[in-house]
Amino acid sequence: MRSLALVMSHANRSMGGATRELHFCAALRGLGVDARIWRMHPGAETEREEMLGVPLSFCPVDAPEAVPHHLLSAALRDEIAAFAPDAVLYKGLSYRINAFVQAARPAGARYGLIVGGAVTDPLVEGAAAILGEYRxxxxxxxxxxxxxxxxxxxxKYIDLALAGDGVPPKRAEFDIVNVGTFAEKRKNQAALLPFAAHRRLAFVGGGPLLADAQRAVRMAGHAANVTFFRRLPHAEVFAVLRRARVMVHSSLGDGLPRATIEAMACGLPVVALRDTIEGGIPPTAGLLVSEDGLPHAVELLLADDGLRVQMGRAARKHVERHHGPAAIAAAAEQALALLSR
Incomplete structure (x- = not known):
């Protein structure tokens, strides 16, 4: 494989949440592959830039009023057809742009998918490579x-410099930290609010449901125990994580969020719902539990500092071994082999 186009299927003018994909393409370029990234954006014109030596093209969507998963861009499709890469890698499933771009390529043209959670896509069956979150x-x-x-x-891409030394804090400002948008009820931050009666909570994330959560905390009389940081710059998220004892990911429907791995890098054990996250967090570094068992698991870790610190250290070691730039570079070599078969 001499050339690759990576399509970020969700329209956005930013690459802030795609640092992993940038490092992945940079690693491929280091292996001699002409790897480039395309993404739709709501602007009127195609815009170009370069990050980590990777060329980026942001192409205008055809109908901005469409729902995110239905957005298409003829400009993006035509640019990739003209580039004629040996393979295309689509990041994100169930987006119509994937099949739209693939249909304009020669019959049997090679492609792969970067997948999250349990979401599927009509292109899954014919993919030469499926790049997932955990085994x-x-x-x-x-x-x-x-x-x-x-x-x-x-x-995942993890900046260990931002995570600090990863030593679990013996004393911390917050007992529980949660990172996620208040945009959908499936994020399930409401499951954590009862802890505010006797624990100190930190929430990082904004969204239309944030005001409801703040109101519920005030009405319960627990406002002094809960800090809502809203949405923060990435570096500041790490600063909050390092001030907490346990990360609790209460979502009812996600893949493996980068924030959970970032918490592990900071030396925090993670408690998550096993129906949401089925792996990726080893039992030495966190607890995957039922929804009913969540309160008990959280209290178990908060009541046993020895266990919490031991699991936090294991969490950091896991991230050092399995995530970050070196791990992404190794994965790029493996992906190159798959897409070249």
Whole structure:
């Protein structure tokens, strides 16, 4: 494979949430592959820039009023057709732009998918490579690709310098930290509000449901125990994580959010729902529990500092071994082999 186009399927003018993909393409370029990134954006013109030596093209959407998963861009499709890469990698499933771009390529043209959670896509069956979040996810939701040797794990990008030394704090300002948008009820931050009666909580994230959560805390008389940071710059999220004892990811429907791995890098054990996250957090570094068992698991860690610190240290070691730029570079070599078969 000599050339690759990576399509960020969700329209956005920013690459702030795509640092991993930038490092992945930079690693491919270091291997001699002409790897470039395309993304739709709401502007009127195509805009170009370069980050980490990777060329980026932001192409205008055709109908900005469409729902995010239905957005298309003829400009993006035509640019990729003209580039004629040996392979296209689509980041994000169930977006119409994926099949739209693929249909304009020659029959049988090679492609791969970067997948999150259990979301599927009509292109899954014919993909030459499936890049997932963790092996348990691939085994459950993309088993044929895993059995055929077409599936692999794509590590998260973690900035260990921002995470600090990763030593679990013996004393911390917050007992529980949660990072996530208040945009959908499935994020389930409401499950954590009862802890405010006797624990100190920190929430990082904004959204239309934030005011409801703030109101519920005030009405319960627990406002002094809860800090809502709203949305923060990335570096400041780490600063909050380092001031907490345990990360609790209460969402009812996500993949493996980068924030959970960032918390582990800071030396925090993670408690999450096992129906949401089926792996990626080893049992030495966190607890995957039922929704009913969540309160008990959180209190278990907060009541046993020895166990909490031990799991926090294991969490940091796991991140050092399995995530970050070096792990992404190794994954780029593996992906190159899959897409070249």
């Amino acid at each position: 348990e996810q691939l085994a459950r939701h993309f088993r044929p690709a895993l059995q055929d040797g077409r599936a692999m794990v794509l590590p």
